[in-house]
Amino acid sequence: MSSDQHHDGRRTALLATVALLAMTACWGSTFFLIKDLLDRVPTADFLAVRFLVAGAAMVLVAPRAIARLSPEVRRRAVLLGGLYGVAQILQTAGLAHTPASVSGFITGLYVMATPLFAAVLLRTRISGLTWAAVALATAGLGVLTLDGLSIGYGEAITLVAALLYAAHIVGLGAWSTPADALGMSILQVLVIAAICLVAALVSGAPGIVLPERGGDWVSLVYMALVAGAAAMLAQTWAQSHLPPTRSAIIMSMEPVFATFFAVLLGGESLTGRMLVGGAMVLAAMVVVEALPRRKIEAEVTHLVV
Numbered sequence: 001m002s003s004d005q006h007h008d009g010r011r012t013a014l015l016a017t018v019a020l021l022a023m024t025a026c027w028g029s030t031f032f033l034i035k036d037l038l039d040r041v042p043t044a045d046f047l048a049v050r051f052l053v054a055g056a057a058m059v060l061v062a063p064r065a066i067a068r069l070s071p072e073v074r075r076r077a078v079l080l081g082g083l084y085g086v087a088q089i090l091q092t093a094g095l096a097h098t099p100a101s102v103s104g105f106i107t108g109l110y111v112m113a114t115p116l117f118a119a120v121l122l123r124t125r126i127s128g129l130t131w132a133a134v135a136l137a138t139a140g141l142g143v144l145t146l147d148g149l150s151i152g153y154g155e156a157i158t159l160v161a162a163l164l165y166a167a168h169i170v171g172l173g174a175w176s177t178p179a180d181a182l183g184m185s186i187l188q189v190l191v192i193a194a195i196c197l198v199a200a201l202v203s204g205a206p207g208i209v210l211p212e213r214g215g216d217w218v219s220l221v222y223m224a225l226v227a228g229a230a231a232m233l234a235q236t237w238a239q240s241h242l243p244p245t246r247s248a249i250i251m252s253m254e255p256v257f258a259t260f261f262a263v264l265l266g267g268e269s270l271t272g273r274m275l276v277g278g279a280m281v282l283a284a285m286v287v288v289e290a291l292p293r294r295k296i297e298a299e300v301t302h303l304v305v
Helices: 003-029 031-037 043-061 071-095 100-107 110-121 128-145 153-175 178-203 214-238 244-251 254-264 272-290 293-299
Strands: none
Touching: 003 031, 003 214, 003 244, 003 254, 031 214, 031 254, 043 071, 043 178, 043 214, 071 100, 071 153, 071 178, 100 128, 100 153, 110 128, 110 153, 110 244, 128 244, 128 254, 128 272, 153 244, 178 214, 244 272, 254 272
16 A cells, blocks of 8 residues: 555545544434423434434435445345334333433443454454453443443343444444445435334324424424434445444444533533543543554455345
């Protein structure tokens, strides 16, 4: 590889990291918005409307993107969207049976599951330093979110959701390419919308409950377009350039951003645990970003299925 190619590769990886961080920040910014909105709109209905709006907007912007995908890529995008959509439903269902802090920690365990799946499915070797970063991120999530932990129905289905999120991360790392990122993103969002719509229709009263307040619609549109459509596109594109484990560690910053926005805009008080846990997750991301490129190149494996 020439020095110019090496430089371009490093620059692209940096841009992908920034894209994932921006996406994670968007996700984190939605927590206090969702908490308020769900007081008036059922969870499944909110998810259905959110992803329907996101999917419709993406199709309007790029109506031919899906058509340009090969049949094989479409099948993969449908599978990935299915994994993500089912994970959304299970995570949401789990929230009804477990505290939000515990749900956040268990969901964040995808950072542990991702390298395991990558090692098994992609047959890649994960370096010791990467495993150390994974452990540090997981411990940081625990410090940041946990007040106590018991295992019951809610925790169990939330863990299944975390495993599905990990499978989604690994699948994106294995199958996404820069050329297919837009079409794959749109198709994934449409599949997620369909799954959430079915869940909404079968889980409550007939029909879909829509927001009634103007402010609620502003929040929903933000979560649909920025934290939904744009975030899925950013993740799909970024993961075509980054290994799954590295992506998962970067994405573990989500609860850190959620805490930041909750304190800044949601009126919550800053605590020592927030600072320590957030610092641990941030340190894990710095560790994995500081690894020499040769340590992680082997993780970028594309499955042929």
